[in-house]
Structure formats: C-alpha cells, structure tokens
Amino acid sequence: MADLELDDVTKVFREDDGNEITAVDEVSLRIDDGEFLVLVGPSGCGKSTTLRMVAGLETVSDGAIRLGGSVINETQPKDRDIAMVFQSYALYPHMTVRENMSFGLEESTAMPDDEIAATVDETAAMLGIDDLLDRKPDELSGGQQQRVALGRAIVRDPEVFLLDEPLSNLDAKLRAQMRTELQRLQEDLGVSTIYVTHDQTEAMTMADKIAILNDGELQQVGTPLECYHEPANLFVAGFIGEPSMNFFDVTREGDRLVHEDFEYALSAETVDELDGNEELVLGIRPEDVAVRSSHEDRHSYEALVDVVEPMGNENNVYLTFAPDGGEPFVATIDGLQHVEDGQTVVARLPEEAIHVFDRTTGRALR
Numbered sequence: 047m048a049d050l051e052l053d054d055v056t057k058v059f060r061e062d063d064g065n066e067i068t069a070v071d072e073v074s075l076r077i078d079d080g081e082f083l084v085l086v087g088p089s090g091c092g093k094s095t096t097l098r099m100v101a102g103l104e105t106v107s108d109g110a111i112r113l114g115g116s117v118i119n120e121t122q123p124k125d126r127d128i129a130m131v132f133q134s135y136a137l138y139p140h141m142t143v144r145e146n147m148s149f150g151l152e153e154s155t156a157m158p159d160d161e162i163a164a165t166v167d168e169t170a171a172m173l174g175i176d177d178l179l180d181r182k183p184d185e186l187s188g189g190q191q192q193r194v195a196l197g198r199a200i201v202r203d204p205e206v207f208l209l210d211e212p213l214s215n216l217d218a219k220l221r222a223q224m225r226t227e228l229q230r231l232q233e234d235l236g237v238s239t240i241y242v243t244h245d246q247t248e249a250m251t252m253a254d255k256i257a258i259l260n261d262g263e264l265q266q267v268g269t270p271l272e273c274y275h276e277p278a279n280l281f282v283a284g285f286i287g288e289p290s291m292n293f294f295d296v297t298r299e300g301d302r303l304v305h306e307d308f309e310y311a312l313s314a315e316t317v318d319e320l321d322g323n324e325e326l327v328l329g330i331r332p333e334d335v336a337v338r339s340s341h342e343d344r345h346s347y348e349a350l351v352d353v354v355e356p357m358g359n360e361n362n363v364y365l366t367f368a369p370d371g372g373e374p375f376v377a378t379i380d381g382l383q384h385v386e387d388g389q390t391v392v393a394r395l396p397e398e399a400i401h402v403f404d405r406t407t408g409r410a411l412r
C-alpha cells in the first residue's frame with residue numbers, strides 16, 4: 047500500500063531577524079494508491095515546500111506525513127521510497143544519460159550491475175531515449191533532458207513520485223505532448239504521484255484530484271470538474287478557469303442582488319441558499335454569459351462590446367454594462383457568432399449558472 051497522507055502539516059521558516067514565515071499551514075491531504083494529485087496555486091503559496099517536506103528535503107514543523115500508514119517525518123530522504131523530479135532536472139553534467147539513470151540504483155540498492163543495466167535499458171526504451179544513453183546532458187534538448195530526469199525517477203521503482211513543475215522549461219507544444227505522455231506513464235506504472243504546478247490548465251487536464259493552495263492554506267481538494275463547477279470559495283473560483291470567472295460586488299435586498307449597473311432577480315430557492323447574507327459577490331463563468339441581440343428575460347442586460355478576441359473556435363467578448371461603460375466582464379461565445387467592437391448587445395446571465403459568495407469570508411453560498 048502506498049497511500050500518502052499529510053495530517054495537519056505545517057512548515058514555519060525562521061529568518062535571521064527572528065521573523066517567522068508560515069509557508070504551509072495545517073495542510074491535510076490524502077493521495078490514494080496510484081492516484082495522480084496535482085498541487086496547484088500561485089507563486090509562493092507553499093507548493094514546493096509541501097513537496098520538499100514529503101521528499102524529506104525540508105523538516106516538518108508540525109503535523110505528520112504518513113506513507114502506507116507509517117509516519118515518515120524523521121525518515122532519511124534516501125530511505126523514503128519516494129522519487130522526486132525537479133524543475134531544473136538536476137542531471138549530473140559530467141555523467142552520460144546511462145550513468146545519470148544508473149547512479150541512484152548503484153548508490154541505494156544492492157542490485158547487481160547487469161540488472162541495473164537492464165532496468166535502465168528498459169526504462170530508456172519506454173521513454174524513447176534508448177539511442178541517447180551515451181550522450182551527456184548538454185548534448186540533449188530540453189525535452190530529452192526532461193525524459194532522462196523522469197527515467198532516473200522511474201528506474202528506482204518508488205512508491206511515490208513527486209514532480210515539481212517538471213514541464214515548465216519546455217515550449218508550449220512539447221509541454222502539451224509531455225503532459226499526455228506523463229499521464230499515460232503514470233497510469234501504466236500505477237505510482238501515487240504529487241505533481242506541482244502553478245498552471246491551472248496542467249492541473250485541470252492531468253489530475254485525478256486537484257489540491258488548491260493559497261498563502262500556505264489548502265482551499266479545496268476535489269476532482270478537476272468539482273473544483274471548476276463547485277468552487278468552495280472566491281479564490282478557487284477565480285484561480286480555476288481561463289478567462290477567469292466574472293465577479294460583481296452586489297448587495298442583496300430581499301430577492302434581488304443590487305449592483306450599481308444592474309439588478310438581478312433571484313428565485314425563492316436561490317434566496318434560501320444565501321442564508322440571510324447580504325454583502326455578496328455574484329460570479330459567472332465567461333462561457334455561461336450568452337450574448338444576444340434582444341432581451342430574452344429578466345436576466346438579460348444591455349451591454350457594450352469593448353473588444354472581441356478571436357480564439358479560433360471561440361471568441362472572448364469583453365463587455366461593459368451599457369450605455370455609459372460600467373463594470374467590465376467577459377463572455378466566451380461560439381467562434382461563428384458575429385459580434386463587433388462597439389456594438390450594443392444583450393448579455394444574459396442565466397440563474398442556473400450563477401455562483402454567489404459571501405463577500406467577507408469568500409465562502410461559496412451557491
């Protein structure tokens with residue numbers, strides 16, 4: 047069993063001047079055997095620190111890390127049965143690809159040389175780098191170096207893979223290709239994996255489960271679709287999705303949400319969900335905003351098209367509430383629908399698609 051569990055894990059850094067930085071704040075997480083968990087969040091939110099504690103490269107200030115049920119807080123990194131792949135690849139420049147891939151096995155196992163060679167050959171073939179085994183890292187492309195770094199982790203046959211932004215040094219096309227490849231590889235190997243990224247597209251496309259961190263605190267853990275459709279709070283709602291969810295500060299007056307540019311009438315069921323809260327944020331995803339030529343119902347509002355950004359099969363339409371240029375928002379519409387800059391349209395914000403958050407706590411109410 048290779049379930050990995052973080053139980054109220056905290057990391058406090060003490061700086062020379064006595065200042066304390068809580069980089070990771072009581073994070074509890076569970077990665078089931080064979081699961082692919084993506085840890086995502088903005089720069090500085092504590093992703094790498096979390097990963098480094100799991101790898102044993104950083105001490106744990108408080109809480110417990112368990113692998114297969116046993117606490118590993120004090121276990122030496124080399125004895126953890128965990129392999130980490132770094133953003134920088136961290137290949138030894140003076141060693142060949144074969145030596146880079148063999149090194150860990152020679153150091154930490156009693157595996158005979160011929161078996162090590164066979165393992166390296168097999169892994170290199172799986173990664174399509176078997177013809178590069180005699181080269182040095184500086185004779186490889188970025189993508190090839192990435193494969194070698196992965197290969198070095200795979201040959202160790204660990205219980206857990208930790209991947210820290212492993213694709214960030216690759217160009218967009220190769221990154222997309224490696225995303226699919228990595229996913230397939232992880233599935234075939236069935237190794238529990240934590241993958242760190244600040245790229246929410248990577249998180250959405252690769253993860254079985256996403257864990258979203260902000261300021262050292264866990265915001266939500268769920269499948270990509272759960273986090274997308276049912277964000278737990280304003281932070282998650284704004285972080286997941288591109289373009290971001292539209293937000294409007296509103297005040298509830300009875301069964302209406304009042305914004306300075308519009309009023310939004312609510313059904314009795316929605317009002318019930320708001321638990322009497324009044325200072326709220328109304329959220330709607332760009333693809334849920336419909337752009338029409340005429341009013342359809344009470345959730346339709348006149349809007350002015352500022353800019354149309356063609357994306358191919360879709361257009362992002364940047365709008366303001368007409369006529370005097372109110373709060374900007376964005377609609378993602380079908381690429382075939384014709385809309386022009388400067389045009390006055392009707393934006394429809396359907397009630398079934400709206401999210402409502404408590405403005406003070408950020409918590410999702412609906």
Ligand code: ATP
Binds near residue numbers: 067069092244
């Ligand atoms: P990025 O995406 O930019 O790599 P991250 O989410 O991985 O960021 P961490 O590197 O884990 O974030 O850093 C979390 C916080 O802890 C940051 O505020 C960072 O400045 C701080 N921090 C990290 N390492 C140390 C350290 N050795 N000493 C003091 N503070 C640190």
